[in-house]
Amino acid sequence: MRTVAGYGLSLAILFVLSFPAYAQTDPLPSWNDGATKQAITSFVEKVTDKEGKDYVPPEDRIATLDNDGTLWVEQPMYTQLAFALDRVKALAPEHPEWKDQPFKAVLEGDMKALAASGEKGIVQLIAATHAGMSPEEFQKIVGDWLATAEHPRFKRKYTELVYQPMLELLSYLRDNGFTTYIVSGGGIEFVRNFSEPVYGIPPAQVVGSSIETKYEVVDGKPTLMRLPKVHFIDDKEGKPVGINEYIGQRPIAAFGNSDGDYQMLDWITSGEGPRFGLIVHHTDAEREYAYDRDSSFGRLDKALDDAPAKGWVVVDMKNDWKEVFPPGN
Amino acid sequence: MRTVAGYGLSLAILFVLSFPAYAQTDPLPSWNDGATKQAITSFVEKVTDKEGKDYVPPEDRIATLDNDGTLWVEQPMYTQLAFALDRVKALAPEHPEWKDQPFKAVLEGDMKALAASGEKGIVQLIAATHAGMSPEEFQKIVGDWLATAEHPRFKRKYTELVYQPMLELLSYLRDNGFTTYIVSGGGIEFVRNFSEPVYGIPPAQVVGSSIETKYEVVDGKPTLMRLPKVHFIDDKEGKPVGINEYIGQRPIAAFGNSDGDYQMLDWITSGEGPRFGLIVHHTDAEREYAYDRDSSFGRLDKALDDAPAKGWVVVDMKNDWKEVFPPGN
Numbered sequence: 001m002r003t004v005a006g007y008g009l010s011l012a013i014l015f016v017l018s019f020p021a022y023a024q025t026d027p028l029p030s031w032n033d034g035a036t037k038q039a040i041t042s043f044v045e046k047v048t049d050k051e052g053k054d055y056v057p058p059e060d061r062i063a064t065l066d067n068d069g070t071l072w073v074e075q076p077m078y079t080q081l082a083f084a085l086d087r088v089k090a091l092a093p094e095h096p097e098w099k100d101q102p103f104k105a106v107l108e109g110d111m112k113a114l115a116a117s118g119e120k121g122i123v124q125l126i127a128a129t130h131a132g133m134s135p136e137e138f139q140k141i142v143g144d145w146l147a148t149a150e151h152p153r154f155k156r157k158y159t160e161l162v163y164q165p166m167l168e169l170l171s172y173l174r175d176n177g178f179t180t181y182i183v184s185g186g187g188i189e190f191v192r193n194f195s196e197p198v199y200g201i202p203p204a205q206v207v208g209s210s211i212e213t214k215y216e217v218v219d220g221k222p223t224l225m226r227l228p229k230v231h232f233i234d235d236k237e238g239k240p241v242g243i244n245e246y247i248g249q250r251p252i253a254a255f256g257n258s259d260g261d262y263q264m265l266d267w268i269t270s271g272e273g274p275r276f277g278l279i280v281h282h283t284d285a286e287r288e289y290a291y292d293r294d295s296s297f298g299r300l301d302k303a304l305d306d307a308p309a310k311g312w313v314v315v316d317m318k319n320d321w322k323e324v325f326p327p328g329n
Numbered sequence: 330m331r332t333v334a335g336y337g338l339s340l341a342i343l344f345v346l347s348f349p350a351y352a353q354t355d356p357l358p359s360w361n362d363g364a365t366k367q368a369i370t371s372f373v374e375k376v377t378d379k380e381g382k383d384y385v386p387p388e389d390r391i392a393t394l395d396n397d398g399t400l401w402v403e404q405p406m407y408t409q410l411a412f413a414l415d416r417v418k419a420l421a422p423e424h425p426e427w428k429d430q431p432f433k434a435v436l437e438g439d440m441k442a443l444a445a446s447g448e449k450g451i452v453q454l455i456a457a458t459h460a461g462m463s464p465e466e467f468q469k470i471v472g473d474w475l476a477t478a479e480h481p482r483f484k485r486k487y488t489e490l491v492y493q494p495m496l497e498l499l500s501y502l503r504d505n506g507f508t509t510y511i512v513s514g515g516g517i518e519f520v521r522n523f524s525e526p527v528y529g530i531p532p533a534q535v536v537g538s539s540i541e542t543k544y545e546v547v548d549g550k551p552t553l554m555r556l557p558k559v560h561f562i563d564d565k566e567g568k569p570v571g572i573n574e575y576i577g578q579r580p581i582a583a584f585g586n587s588d589g590d591y592q593m594l595d596w597i598t599s600g601e602g603p604r605f606g607l608i609v610h611h612t613d614a615e616r617e618y619a620y621d622r623d624s625s626f627g628r629l630d631k632a633l634d635d636a637p638a639k640g641w642v643v644v645d646m647k648n649d650w651k652e653v654f655p656p657g658n
Contacts, residue, residue: 059531135573179533192577202388203577204508204533213573215566215592222596224573237544244464244542244553246575248521248532263544267551 027172030165030323037320039313040169043276044176047252054274058177062251064207064243064264065170067184067191069257069298070280071199073151073161075289078297080186082158083145087129095128103128115296127228131211134224135189142193156328159198163280164323166255170199173253181251183243184208185235185260189226207246209234239264252276258298265303265312277312279303284318356501359494359652366649368642369498372605373505376581383603387506391580393536393572393593394499396513396520398586398627399609400528402480402490404618407626409515411487412474416458424457432457444625456557460540463553464518471522485657488527492609493652495584499528502582510580512572513537514564514589518555536575538563568593581605587627594632594641606641608632613647617654 031037047056068074088106092098098107102121105113114121130138151161170180182201184191188208195201212227234242240263243251253276254261254268261279269277281300282289292300307314317324360366376385397403417435421427427436431450434442443450459467480490499509511530513520517537524530541556563571569592572580583590583597586609598606610629611618621629636643646653 059525188574189577196388204575206577210574213570215569215596217595222569222592222599224569224596240544240551240553241542245517245539246533248518248535263551266546267544267553270551 027175028165028168030168030321032320032322034320036313036315040172040276040278043253043274044172044178047274048176056252056274060249060252061173061176061178062181062247062249063173063178063253063255064181064183064239064247064251064268065166065254066256066258066261066264067182067208068186069282070255070261071162071166071182072158073154073288074298075282075291075295076152076297078186079158080190082149083142083190084125084129086145086149087141088125091128098128123228123230126211126230130187131226131228133226135213135226138189138226139193142190146194154325156325159194160328161325162198163321164326165321166280167199167326169255170201174200178253180205181243181247182206182208183234183239183264185233185238187211188234207234207239207242209238235260237263240267243267254278255280256303257282258300259303260298262303262306266310269310269312277307277310278315279307279312280315281317283316284321284324286318287324288317290318356504357494357497359497359650361649361651363649365642365644369501369605369607372582372603373501373507376603377505385581385603389578389581390502390505390507391510391576391578392502392507392582392584393510393512393568393576393580393597394495394583395585395587395590395593396511396537397515398611399584399590400491400495400511401487402483402617403627404611404620404624405481405626407515408487409519411478412471412519413454413458415474415478416470417454420457427457452557452559455540455559459516460555460557462555464542464555467518467555468522471519475523483654485654488523489657490654491527492650493655494650495609496528496655498584499530503529507582508534510534510536510572510576512563512568512593514562514568516540517563536563536568536571538567564589566592569596572596583607584609585632586611587629588632589627591632591635595639598639598641606636606639607644608636608641609644610646612645613650613653615647617646619647 028037046052046054047061049055065071068078085106088103092107102114102117102125105117146157146159149158150156151158154161173180180201182191182195182205186208188206188210191208192203192206195203195206210231212229212231214225214227216223216225232238232242239261243264250271251268252274254265255278256265257280265277269275281304282291284290291298292304357366357369375381375383376390378384394400397407414435417432421436431443431446431454434446475486475488478487479485480487483490502509509530511520511524511534515537517535517539520537521532521535524532524535539560541558541560543554543556545552545554561567561571568590572593579600580597581603582605583594584607585594594606598604610633611620613619620627621633
């Protein structure tokens with residue numbers, strides 16, 4: 001009995017000593033105090049309060065987050081598009097037949113002509129840069145590119161241009177029993193390349209757009225081959241569909257930044273019980289970018305109009321975020 | 330210092346006292362000792378041995394398991410087919426137009442005529458019983474059915490006709506840092522209904538066949554609607570494709586029981602590093618069923634022939650399993 005009592009006492013002392021320090025640790029240090037931060041912590045506190053009426057068990061604490069413009073920079077163009085353009089340039093010497101659009105536009109850096117090539121042009125670009133190889137080979141190519149490519153304005157690797165406040169939010173959610181998923185309009189295998197080291201989100205917790213993959217045995221070796229054919233577009237109406245398909249249940253919290261996230265936000269926040277929706281509004285031209293209704297990438301229009309009525313929290317990047325990016329090396 | 334030393338000593342005593350008891354606990358008590366059980370434990374021990382050359386970090390310890398015939402009974406027919414037939418019977422009064430095949434065959438219990446209706450008949454059955462509702466409504470229907478339906482021979486609920494040795498295997502794998510996934514030819518949303526309570530596998534860790542789902546706003550309410558159209562067949566060549574799509578990396582261990590699992594086993598066990606493939610061979614007509622090359626459900630032919638050369642472990646149910654099902658109530 002003496003040992004047990006002594007053991008209990010030691011533990012009690014440890015708790016008392018460590019508790020004040022813990023209580024003073026702000027889990028969201030890069031968020032300025034105010035209504036936005038308050039809304040986030042209030043939601044997390046109420047769904048984790050076992051005694052409260054809004055308690056949600058851990059298996060239902062699922063949060064889905066868009067990637068481009070929500071977790072990392074999407075200007076002056078989606079990172080995956082920058083990757084595709086670089087790949088075309090790298091592969092061009094082996095493809096003398098690339099004389100017409102969209103290849104001509106890419107090689108001449110003519111973004112207007114590229115935009116004019118439309119969806120057909122984009123599909124041709126994807127076929128040329130994303131297909132005709134195994135998933136493992138694609139991972140190697142993406143990894144090599146991300147390790148060296150630099151953002152044109154910030155002169156940093158793309159994986160360093162993630163939003164520090166959102167990294168803190170991801171950790172905060174997970175520390176409170178949430179499972180965090182990325183639900184991206186971008187390519188699922190592209191995002192899977194860096195989701196674990198950058199966001200702490202394993203490959204299986206990434207939902208995204210995909211091209212078709214075929215199983216074949218080559219020289220007796222089972223292989224998967226990426227085909228130049230779109231399989232699934234995980235954007236707009238596709239986001240709730242993709243979430244249902246990959247996750248199999250309706251999350252309770254959604255985070256986005258554009259009209260591409262509208263349906264995900266709407267479907268998730270209209271479910272029963274406590275719900276949370278948040279939109280990152282890019283209002284900081286100095287530290288990042290300022291854009292919404294007229295942007296080619298990450299257009300935010302209807303979701304911004306409807307946010308108040310829907311109860312979605314709108315982050316004012318300029319005023320709500322103390323820091324935008326993690327400190328540089 | 331005195332407190333810390335005392336604390337350390339107490340812990341040491343606890344470890345010493347509890348270790349022998351722990352070491353004697355067999356994690357696979359329903360498996361008879363022998364080569365099969367030995368193969369399983371040897372594999373798990375070597376991939377978890379940090380000092381060994383075959384060590385695999387936890388994030389790569391992914392195991393995929395087929396469901397029908399691998400985790401639960403698939404005779405005299407797939408459980409999901411029994412569900413579909415029961416649904417047709419339940420819905421028939423509202424559908425006087427169901428006069429032709431495959432409905433006539435179902436309502437008259439004529440399994441030969443049903444089989445003769447072929448793939449077209451099956452798709453019609455799926456459309457009539459699995460589509461035209463939201464995923465939530467479908468979950469309710471499946472849950473209600475599983476709560477009451479009984480297996481014709483064993484007179485037990487289907488969710489009780491799971492293999493006790495495989496339940497132990499799932500726990501053993503997870504206790505050793507594996508993430509366990511179901512990769513089923515059956516419908517993903519059907520399996521997700523019971524995977525968590527029965528196998529400890531959450532919905533997001535189920536890969537399976539699916540029909541298409543559409544997002545629509547009905548009376549201002551965002552809704553998903555299940556459509557009578559096949560989206561993905563997670564069988565044979567589809568299994569590696571589905572694994573790549575949902576999980577995003579090649580697992581290191583695969584468990585199946587039929588030729589429908591061949592490609593999954595082949596793709597997984599032909600990867601680099603330590604790999605494990607296992608086939609449940611149904612050899613126990615007394616306690617369960619005995620079938621392989623000539624079975625309509627879970628046909629096992631080529632995979633049985635190739636198992637020795639591929640290094641796949643074949644479970645002889647009759648001799649390797651002490652128990653087949655969990656004890657009844």
